[in-house]
Amino acid sequence: MEQTGKDNRLFPGLYSLRREVKVKAGVGIATWNVNSIRARQERVLAWLAVHNPTVLCLQETKVPDAAFPRAAFEEVGYHVTAYGQRSYNGVALLSRTPAVDVVHQFGDGEEESAARFLSASIEDVRVVCIYVPNGRTVSSEQFVYKLAWLGRLRRYLDRECDPAQEIVLCGDLNVAPEPRDVHDPAAWQQTVLFHPRARAALRELCAWGLVDAVRLHHSEGGLFSWWDYRQLSFPRNHGLRIDHILVTSSLAARCSDAWIDREARKGPGASDHAPVIASFAPAGVALS
Secondary structure (H helix, E strand, O other): OOOOOHHHHOOOOOOOOOOOOOOOOOEEEEEEEOOOHHHHHHHHHHHHHHHOOOEEEEEOOOOOHHHOOHHHHHOOOOEEEEEOOOOOOOEEEEEOOOOEEEEOOOOOOOOOOOOOEEEEEEOOEEEEEEEOOOOOOOOOHHHHHHHHHHHHHHHHHHHHOOOOOOEEEEEEOOOOOOHHHEOOHHHHOOOOOOOHHHHHHHHHHHOOOOEEOHHHOOOOOOOOOEEOOOOOOOOOOOEEOOEEEEEOHHHHOOEEEEEEOHHHHOOOOOOOEOOEEEEEOOOOOOOO
């Protein structure tokens, strides 16, 4: 189908082969904590061949920039924008068109040594890829750091962004927003992934002007993006929804679908996270 106009070129063709395509031409984005890009390289390449996103945000790449397997992704048509470190953390953007105006610090005067934040413009959309600190235990300094990090992210948005713009903030936020996002809310209530203070920090972030893309289309519980490798958590579906695609209102109005690709969590050698995907109609296309 012929595509005309700038909006039609932005993020074209992110559709699963297993799902009905709701719009013929559209825009899309995906996010995936791959838990080591070197360990998951072939899985990611195979997934890209099926879904063909124009932008894939990655977390926990766990490699310094020089060691990122850039050539393998460039060979299949992706530009790589990486911000990583050895063994831990690491974020990256794989995009069909080059990312510009790239930043990887909040710009608040506090230098961040952990590679957790990557923001760039891809045509008219600002993409913010994040890996929020886990927090370890509620009584730890790491949990204080997590809450402070989320506060710094909110202030970055206040200072550098405009809710009227088309902005996608996505990644592993390490927070499940609501009880329906947790397989056993009572058991997780006092943990770093579902603690009331963590959930409040996430609500404060979203209050800036961000909408949960998955919840635009799915109100049911039992939709999870992370399952522990232990205790048969995945086959028992004992998971949490901690990976998110958050969008500003202009993109929310055009969001034609959003889902979690649970299939990508199956099989040997999988990440403990599943990809989250959202697709958007071009400007001017009415959604039924």
